[in-house]
Amino acid sequence: MNTKENLIRNKEYAKAYIVLQRYENLVSIDTALKIGTIFRDLYRPYVESEK
Structure with a gap:
């Protein structure tokens, strides 16, 4: 198993x-x-800010 697969498998939700x-x-x-x-x-109502 390569390193990329190990990183993916060892992640928590x-x-x-x-x-x-x-x-x-x-x-x-x-x-x-x-x-x-x-x-x-x-x-908290959404208020669109001016651009």
Whole structure:
């Protein structure tokens, strides 16, 4: 087995780090479906910057 194959085989999958979120400051279900989260604190709307 060559070195390139060893490098590929010895890689780990990415690991996610997720901070626990308190169930407070929530939005309604209808709003959550529109904005993608039930947590008002996590909502960050996309604002396109000028070029």
